[in-house]
Amino acid sequence: DTxxxxxPKHLVMGMTNKKSLKCEQHMGHRAMxxxxxxxxxxxxxxxxxxxxxxxxxxxxxxxxxxECPNSSLLNLHLHALQPEDSALxxxxxxxxxxxxxxxxxxxxxxxxxxxx
Amino acid sequence: xxxxxxxxxxLSIQEGENATxxxxxxxxxxxxxxxRQNSGRGLVHLILIRSNERExxxxxxxxxxxxxxxxSSLLITASRAADTASYFCATARNSGNTPLVFGKGTRLSVxx
Numbered sequence: 001d002t003x004x005x006x007x008p009k010h011l012v013m014g015m016t017n018k019k020s021l022k023c024e025q026h027m028g029h030r031a032m033x034x035x036x037x038x039x040x041x042x043x044x045x046x047x048x049x050x051x052x053x054x055x056x057x058x059x060x061x062x063x064x065x066x067e068c069p070n071s072s073l074l075n076l077h078l079h080a081l082q083p084e085d086s087a088l089x090x091x092x093x094x095x096x097x098x099x100x101x102x103x104x105x106x107x108x109x110x111x112x113x114x115x116x
Numbered sequence: 117x118x119x120x121x122x123x124x125x126x127l128s129i130q131e132g133e134n135a136t137x138x139x140x141x142x143x144x145x146x147x148x149x150x151x152r153q154n155s156g157r158g159l160v161h162l163i164l165i166r167s168n169e170r171e172x173x174x175x176x177x178x179x180x181x182x183x184x185x186x187x188s189s190l191l192i193t194a195s196r197a198a199d200t201a202s203y204f205c206a207t208a209r210n211s212g213n214t215p216l217v218f219g220k221g222t223r224l225s226v227x228x
Contacts, residue, residue: 004158090158
């Protein structure tokens, strides 16, 4: 069992739909991340939140909109996605934002997203 | 661009054998981390080795780091079928507060 919980596990949506991915952690971590992972590829960083504020946006298209309502929750709002956005979306957390690379990240099992 | 590059891309061994995966990177780093990903699951942190460390052990895992060659290796001893997974190295640049960048990964298959 992972300590980072992502819902839903699978999501199929049309290009005109609006949906949201959710991520929750109760480890008291103050840094949370969204990654996109294509098959047989490494995770690619999308967003980093530190203390509920957006710290890093890796030039992600605006059809992806992150939100951090509180220190335990992270959402990714999806709108007007393209077929190439089909991928595994992973959420992760780490203890603190300070010196990001110094800390292990804890990952959820992801949401498998398919765009029709 | 990717900071870490794993080698080989895929590795197939018999149960009980040792598996060695290598990672090369390009810039100075603060530390290097190894992660495992089972099929359809998230990544699991295995081990973190700091730039001033040369070797680290955790159970059947042994990680080495050679900063002069900008390379690291992950050795899994006495492999088991349950070790079948993809293994990624991850690094963060040694300047500024930069996030981890994952290498392309090695897909390990352990055959029972």
